[in-house]
Amino acid sequence: MTQRVAVLGTGKIGEALVSGLLRAGKPPAEVLVTARRPERAAELRERYGVETVDNAEAAKAADTLILTVKPQDMGTLLEELAPHVSADRLVISGAAGVPTAWFEERLAPGTPVVRVMTNTPVLVDEAMSVISAGSHATEAHLLRTEEIFKPVGRTLRVPESQQDAATALSGSGPAYFFFLVEAMTDAGILLGLPRAVAAEMIVQAAVGASVMLRDSGEHPVKLREAVTSPAGTTIAAIRELENHGVRAAMLSALEAARNRSQELASGGK
Ligand SMILES: NC(=O)C1=CN([C@@H]2O[C@H](COP(=O)(O)OP(=O)(O)OC[C@H]3O[C@@H](n4cnc5c(N)ncnc54)[C@H](O)[C@@H]3O)[C@@H](O)[C@H]2O)C=CC1
Numbered sequence: 001m002t003q004r005v006a007v008l009g010t011g012k013i014g015e016a017l018v019s020g021l022l023r024a025g026k027p028p029a030e031v032l033v034t035a036r037r038p039e040r041a042a043e044l045r046e047r048y049g050v051e052t053v054d055n056a057e058a059a060k061a062a063d064t065l066i067l068t069v070k071p072q073d074m075g076t077l078l079e080e081l082a083p084h085v086s087a088d089r090l091v092i093s094g095a096a097g098v099p100t101a102w103f104e105e106r107l108a109p110g111t112p113v114v115r116v117m118t119n120t121p122v123l124v125d126e127a128m129s130v131i132s133a134g135s136h137a138t139e140a141h142l143l144r145t146e147e148i149f150k151p152v153g154r155t156l157r158v159p160e161s162q163q164d165a166a167t168a169l170s171g172s173g174p175a176y177f178f179f180l181v182e183a184m185t186d187a188g189i190l191l192g193l194p195r196a197v198a199a200e201m202i203v204q205a206a207v208g209a210s211v212m213l214r215d216s217g218e219h220p221v222k223l224r225e226a227v228t229s230p231a232g233t234t235i236a237a238i239r240e241l242e243n244h245g246v247r248a249a250m251l252s253a254l255e256a257a258r259n260r261s262q263e264l265a266s267g268g269k
């Protein structure tokens with residue numbers, strides 16, 4: 001395990017990481033957090049027993065700095081932070097869109113930067129954290145990053161050129177499944193089921209399908225075909241999904257998410 005880790009901008013993702021670090025056995029004394037609002041800092045102190053500091057103190061006291069503010073807040077954070085970060089620190093950015101080069105331009109020459117795109121299943125130790133090295137990050141820095149993210153799910157290394165696509169597929173990915181579950185639950189209402197009953201059915205179908213996808217090793221087409229009986233119910237539904245262009249909508253949606261990630265490259269608005 002690394003020495004001291006600081007999470008800067010401890011919102012949803014930052015808090016989930018703090019909780020994961022502690023569950024993985026890191027002593028609270030080795031975890032520092034920063035928050036913009038004092039009430040939020042107090043909440044984190046009480047909930048996790050970690051020390052809350054300001055951003056400059058975090059830079060001085062921790063070996064690894066994990067930046068989990070929104071891309072739009074990254075510019076302000078770096079202005080405040082950069083003068084205090086020495087080049088022996090590892091800087092990990094969890095922000096969508098912002099490339100490692102953007103950080104390298106603002107930090108002391110040679111500072112190692114790693115970019116990570118995780119997702120909200122980090123809350124239940126089922127995240128996918130997609131990791132890319134900046135130009136000064138070594139194998140040891142990547143291993144240190146994996147040590148932090150492995151307790152909260154899986155990790156995958158990709159070239160940074162694939163990070164915007166990873167953000168569209170994996171970072172935003174859970175939202176598409178939630179959207180689908182929401183729409184399918186509404187369909188249950190349309191068919192006359194009580195909402196709670198519809199929700200229970202759909203959530204269990206989603207869990208069952210997810211476990212089959214992950215554990216069977218089968219291609220999704222095979223799994224779908226096994227549900228689709230000749231002249232049966234499933235094919236009647238599939239025809240409607242195809243008629244309404246759901247597959248094409250998915251391609252366009254993920255392309256839009258990828259494009260938005262690219263727009264965020266400059267800590268974008
Ligand atoms: N929500 C998601 O599903 C995912 C988000 N991300 C990325 O993670 C980052 C955080 O996202 P969320 O946790 O959803 O946002 P959030 O809004 O819950 O958390 C960001 C936190 O940073 C704090 N903050 C902003 N500027 C600060 C500063 N200068 N000093 C200290 N604290 C500051 C805010 O007060 C807030 O609590 C974003 O960059 C986002 O692109 C990545 C993967 C998934």
Ligand SMILES: O=C(O)[C@@H]1CCC=N1
Nearest residue numbers: 096167170171172173
């Ligand atoms: O919507 C967003 O910008 C963030 C990044 C990936 C998931 N949520």
